[in-house]
Amino acid sequence: MFDCSKDLLAFHKAEVALPKDERDNMRERRDANRKRLKDGLAKAKNAAPWDQASQGSYAMWTMVQLPDGDHDIDDGVYFLRDDLKGAQGADMTALAARQMVRDAIDDGSFAKKPEVRKNCVRIYYAEGYHVDIPVYRVTIGKDVFDKETYLYELASSDWKKSDARDVTRWFNDKNKERSPDFESTEGQMRRVVRYIKFYVKSRASWTGILSGFGITKLVTEKYWANADREDVALYETIKAIRDRLQFNLVVTHPIQGNGDITNGVDDARARKLKEKLDDALAALKPLFVHNCTRETALGCWDKVFATKFFCDRLESKKSEEAAALSASRVMTDGLLSAAA
Known part of the structure; x- marks a missing residue:
């Protein structure tokens, strides 16, 4: 990837x-x-x-x-x-x-x-x-x-x-226990929850999707920690949640005695979440091609989150490199002129 x-x-x-x-x-x-x-x-x-x-x-x-x-x-x-x-x-x-x-x-x-x-x-x-x-x-x-x-x-x-x-205590304990970077950051698992919550809110037309609380519960179930690769942690967690929802749409409340977050065995909101996670995984497929370029990869993440943030970083980097090259040439030309 x-x-x-x-x-x-x-x-x-x-x-x-x-x-x-x-x-x-x-x-x-x-x-x-x-x-x-x-x-x-x-x-x-x-x-x-x-x-x-x-x-x-x-x-x-x-x-x-x-x-x-x-x-x-x-x-x-x-x-x-x-x-x-x-x-x-x-x-x-x-x-x-x-x-x-x-x-x-x-x-x-x-x-x-x-x-x-x-x-x-x-x-x-x-x-x-x-x-x-x-x-x-x-x-x-x-x-x-x-x-x-x-x-x-x-x-x-x-x-x-x-x-x-x-619920707050339950989540904080899970985040501390499972995030490999908890001692130095707020916790990778917490960030993964935020990424997925942001994703399902990224299009105004997307409605009827499982609540943020339901997403939080699913992340605690299927989180894939990766201390070195934030993108891998997110991708694998999305894939694991999608696979889980493929066979079971019921999401239980984390505190015993509080029933389910979802409604019945065929909850429409959970099914909608699965469909949107399918879309995200499809958008990220090019990242696994052996000759994938940085430009292509960043474009995939832009597509997932409906943003231009990632490709803008690429353009910003190109502008910085062009400016640095131009400055270097000016300096070289100046030195050559002085030597002449």
């Missing part, structure tokens, strides 16, 4: 990974909402949160740059069960808890009012961003050894045992 590893790493840094200033802006919005929520709860004389924690791709550092800028942050809020009581002292319903959070955070500053959704409260921003706030209750008990236990439940259609932080 023609070596484009350095080019792929450059592409990841420039076009795929979320820039620091963008993460910083998202964190500022998250923190502003945390303060807004606490102030609103206090104003309504409701209990303060027991904890707040970022979740999802933001917490796992698997976010990618998107053309429409529609990034979302999941920022869970946790309340003690004893603090979530109705007027008569009974447990607050899951819907009432979400409504309480929606009312507290709606201070009138949003152009579009925050919305109660099935699994969260959603806050919309004019720039296309949104922040999802899942609401949890925490029941603290003790086991037979008198050690504290914690039961986390998500306010969904009812209270459902769940804690998205378990």
